[in-house]
Amino acid sequence: MNSTHHPRKILVTGASDGIGKVTARELAARGHHVVIVGRNAGKTQNAATEMRDAIRTSNGPGTIDFMIADLARPTEVKNLARQYTDRFGQLDVLVNNAGAFFAGFIKTPDGFEQTFALNHLNYFYLTELMMPLLARSNAGRVVNVASEAHRGCDLDFDNLNGEKGATAYNGWRAYQRSKLANILFTRELARRVAGTSVTANSLHPGFVASKFGHNNGGVWGPLVKFSQMVFAINEDRGAATSIFLADDPSVATVSGKYFDKCKERAPTAAASNDDAARKLWDVTDKLLDRFR
Ligand SMILES: NC(=O)c1ccc[n+]([C@@H]2O[C@H](COP(=O)([O-])OP(=O)(O)OC[C@H]3O[C@@H](n4cnc5c(N)ncnc54)[C@H](OP(=O)(O)O)[C@@H]3O)[C@@H](O)[C@H]2O)c1
Numbered sequence: 001m002n003s004t005h006h007p008r009k010i011l012v013t014g015a016s017d018g019i020g021k022v023t024a025r026e027l028a029a030r031g032h033h034v035v036i037v038g039r040n041a042g043k044t045q046n047a048a049t050e051m052r053d054a055i056r057t058s059n060g061p062g063t064i065d066f067m068i069a070d071l072a073r074p075t076e077v078k079n080l081a082r083q084y085t086d087r088f089g090q091l092d093v094l095v096n097n098a099g100a101f102f103a104g105f106i107k108t109p110d111g112f113e114q115t116f117a118l119n120h121l122n123y124f125y126l127t128e129l130m131m132p133l134l135a136r137s138n139a140g141r142v143v144n145v146a147s148e149a150h151r152g153c154d155l156d157f158d159n160l161n162g163e164k165g166a167t168a169y170n171g172w173r174a175y176q177r178s179k180l181a182n183i184l185f186t187r188e189l190a191r192r193v194a195g196t197s198v199t200a201n202s203l204h205p206g207f208v209a210s211k212f213g214h215n216n217g218g219v220w221g222p223l224v225k226f227s228q229m230v231f232a233i234n235e236d237r238g239a240a241t242s243i244f245l246a247d248d249p250s251v252a253t254v255s256g257k258y259f260d261k262c263k264e265r266a267p268t269a270a271a272s273n274d275d276a277a278r279k280l281w282d283v284t285d286k287l288l289d290r291f292r
Pocket of ligand 1: 013014015016017018019020037038039040043069070071072097098099100118145146147148204205206207208209210211212213
């Protein structure tokens with residue numbers, strides 16, 4: 001076991017594949033109890049079985065459980081949080097990892113643009129709902145997987161939901177903004193939990209050859225796959241910073257920071273704007289009101 005502290009209860013979203021799956025597997029290998037969340041029951045169960053087999057083979061002490069939720073739907077986020085709380089009653093680390101890039105405009109049945117719903121509203125709402133348990137932990141951590149893709153953009157508070165001109169929707173821009181939102185959310189969250197036992201940090205995992213982007217048709221799918229082949233790091237390396245922030249004793253009291261390659265890094269000015277962070281918090285809070 002690599003970590004110096006006791007086994008912890010860790011919830012990792014989007015862990016049926018990609019960076020989340022490796023993050024969960026490695027944290028379990030360190031002896032923690034990891035609960036993985038996916039949206040596809042069969043795939044998520046298989047991922048859990050695979051991880052359990054790996055733990056058994058290595059005689060490791062960790063445990064894996066799985067739960068299912070479509071995290072782009074606030075009602076499912078809420079059900080997930082309820083079920084988790086009933087089943088496990090303890091949470092030490094929340095890794096908000098589930099996220100995606102949607103080249104085309106998709107509106108969820110709740111009326112949100114899909115990128116905004118999955119990449120931002122989900123992080124915010126799940127964190128809010130899990131906060132009572134995190135606050136009871138002796139050292140609760142929130143780890144938000146953001147991205148270097150946040151560089152070169154600003155939030156558009158008049159069009160957060162990408163609704164204005166579904167025709168003029170720019171999928172990459174929507175993705176960039178959602179990742180900027182992850183950093184701003186982390187910043188404001190850290191400010192709000194300052195002085196408690198809870199910390200919050202965000203990170204860039206690297207450009208990772210996962211299934212990221214493969215969901216898109218047209219030129220996007222092949223384009224992403226080709227770039228990944230040439231430039232990307234593998235999923236094992238891509239999970240390193242998430243694992244570090246979830247488990248490393250050296251960052252136990254660090255909060256409100258953005259990390260890349262397990263090192264603190266300065267995000268853009270737009271991602272360090274406290275007014276924008278506060279405003280985003282308030283707007284998001286209101287948008288979620290009808291689901292509470
Ligand atoms: N890959 C990169 O280069 C890169 C770079 C910077 C940041 N990131 C960030 O890293 C995070 C993980 O991405 P990844 O590269 O590991 O992508 P991935 O391989 O596509 O994995 C994404 C995971 O999220 C799950 N997911 C997607 N939509 C969901 C939904 N509506 N509800 C619940 N779960 C859902 C997926 O489930 P399914 O298996 O059912 O699809 C999968 O388990 C994302 O936040 C992404 O923005 C990635």
